[in-house]
Amino acid sequence: MRVLGIETSCDETGVALYDTEHGLLADALYSQVALHAEFGGVVPELASRDHTRKLLPLIDEVLAEAGMVKSDLDAIAYTAGPGLVGALMVGACTAHGMARALGISVLGVHHMEGHLLAPMLEDEVPEFPFVALLVSGGHTQLVDVAGLGEYRLLGESVDDAAGEAFDKVAKMLDLPYPGGPQVAALAERGDTARFRFPRPMTDRPGVDFSFSGLKTHTLTTLRTLERDGALDEQSRCDVARAFEDAVVDTLVIKCRRALQASGRQRLVVAGGVSANRRLRAALDTALSKLGAQAFYPRGRFCTDNGAMIAYAGARRLALGQRTDTLQPRPRWPLSELTPPVA
Template structure:
């Protein structure tokens, strides 16, 4: 499919409302026209985590004003939109329903087709909007919230699961460890910032499944080790918090880097894509860059502002699926959402 299409994307899977316009111009990589994002972090901070009902209600408040903002910045009219895309899953059911409902209502009002998109596919393809876009095939390290996965990616919709988290994901390990240290919500970025002032070798923390012989991940044991160490420190925790944060980050990053290199060796591929919120971690990027350079592997990341959940990745994924003929947009406006939805299932059916 090579015709020019203007795709409106809506993301509402968790605690960020994102809207974007992406345009396909022939067979090349789609172009981002404009995007806008509202984060609910301040609202959820008082509760120490995401409150699903509050998240859903805030999406309702934000999605249409954000849509108007994006259209204004792009200088386009709503009637020019050819396809309305939305996050179908995975995510919080109530939050997903907001985006799906609004997208299908817009599609019906405009008489334009709609398309439900996999949230993780959006993350996986988001580096194609960067200044250094990848080429297929590649190994993808997806580190987004409750998901840590290694995938072989041969093209849009052609995904082979190589390994995944069997309990806590890397993002959860960052957030839960930060909470144990009293760093508040969201904990991951706070822990990473504190780690810059600590000694990564101060505490010997486990690297779960590092030598398992497979590509699966497990970070629950690391979280427990952080809890034990924090209790041991007692009154000294405050003074040693930066060291504990640095040691925790070092353990997570080492596992991610070494498992990624193992996946590259196993597949024989020479290109790695890193996507998802944890992909913004500075230490992870530095160590992956160095390790991959040493073995002649190219690494690609999303732009930093596209690492978190956003509408641009949803519009992009929809546009690339349409270009690749992997999916057709529908003018049937009944919808459902998939709070649990394995990414590799896209290689089989939708």
């Protein structure tokens, strides 16, 4: 089965073609970072309009790369939610329109299920069951995954997600959008011994997260340095490093707890923040001590992309699941998903 995947949940237009027998055939991604950079964040109306401009050319590009035409497709999968409603509508309308014209199946995919399954596009595939850390701009969640669609939420952020905290700290440090990679780059030159920021909610049981207080602590530190006339370039690097270390340590501690509580031996880490080099190194070290293993998507599949939607859609389409109505869901808890009925 050849499945075209369409991702338009936020500020990246992703398209991919996945074959259930031969794997990923082609993928393309257009990022709107330059479009939104001057505003310091995503402008929903601009995002929707840019998806409209870019989606069809990207579909043509992916089909050409795979040496195929639209009539070679067996099904189309698209991101139905969660995300920006206007952006979701672009992908949903395009998918349903194409599917009807071609007389093929169409399926709306949960964006976070796409991220959760993204490591399965790699050579070393994690087997069910496992614990998943979904860590992106809008989500920080730990999920126990017994199988496809069998998801139990173990913990999540009670305020800012980790990715949101990175973006907000980037603004405090006068770094350009998107903030996460910029903070990580600045932290490379930071002194690990100068500041130690709190590791929020690690002194209490459970695996929920909170990054709002850490964000406030970072702002207070910067304001104190500025007041004392000590906010030079090295201080900015040191603050960035202290913040990143606190986020990484917090995520590692909660992942370790989740694995121990669930009895799982595999951890899947996905979402934009999963590309963070220091997070991966810290998780690999911590999990090796538990006899557990972490699985990650390749760098370009950490952010939003069409490949993860094509793959997730293919898994469900192969078991007979279809979407009959065009109904994007800007808010869609992962816990509402159920296993497809074969």
